[in-house]
Amino acid sequence: MYLCLMYSSELIKGTLKTIILNLLRDKGRMYGYEITAKVKELTDGKIQITEGALYPTLHSLEKNGELETEKEFIGKRVRKYYSLTSQGQETASQKVNELADFMNTMKFLLDLEPKLGNA
Amino acid sequence: MYLCLMYSSELIKGTLKTIILNLLRDKGRMYGYEITAKVKELTDGKIQITEGALYPTLHSLEKNGELETEKEFIGKRVRKYYSLTSQGQETASQKVNELADFMNTMKFLLDLEPKLGNA
């Protein structure tokens, strides 16, 4: 039996962009705080994106043309909604496919199940 | 269809220790160059561990008591064999289990297949 409260940080490294892009593809648009909350909820707290990691990543994705933003006021508080550009759509597909392929390869490499014919 | 010559480096980050520990658990003992060659072979070139990443990781694992080494001379050339300590055995199991769990979570999070009951 194996218990795990939260994954070691090194494991999550490199998957953050993929997680964000895929969530946005699914939900249409989200704001930063919402993303961290949703990921935490969906993973039973096993993946907790810190804001120090989230916001720089969102900004970099926006700067790179993958995301676009619109501000909205909730009362006096600003909320910044992010959504995928068409380029972001493509990148999201690519990254998810690559990660799926990678996980297949890792499964084989770690001998976690008999070889499946890594198509 | 999805083609992939080599995974983006960011994806591989954080799995290097796990790959090394698991290989050593399987093979008993290996030397550095052999590890890179084996991983490249097993993954059809999709994961290529550079020596700049490999050796610092091996040294750090040794320093941390997970690995022990013995030198052998092949002609005039030194070869440094690495093997798991008993602590390394435990760490290897832990890390492989954690990665398997993580990949399950990621599959669910990325909606790559219907929910399996993430036990």
Place this chain on the structure above:
DNA sequence: AAAGATACATAAGATTCTTGGGTATTTAAT
């Protein structure tokens, strides 16, 4: 009134990888 949740953001430091060296021996090709 205070505490906690919501919501954004930045920055110093740590970690880990990439890139580009360096040294040296052995084997295969020209």
Place this chain on the structure above:
DNA sequence: ATTAAATACCCAAGAATCTTATGTATCTTT
């Protein structure tokens, strides 16, 4: 014979990305 490629180790500057800590401000619940 000589060159190129493979084997085999290593280090270090720089880049990328995350952690940790901090800052500001509003809204909601106790």
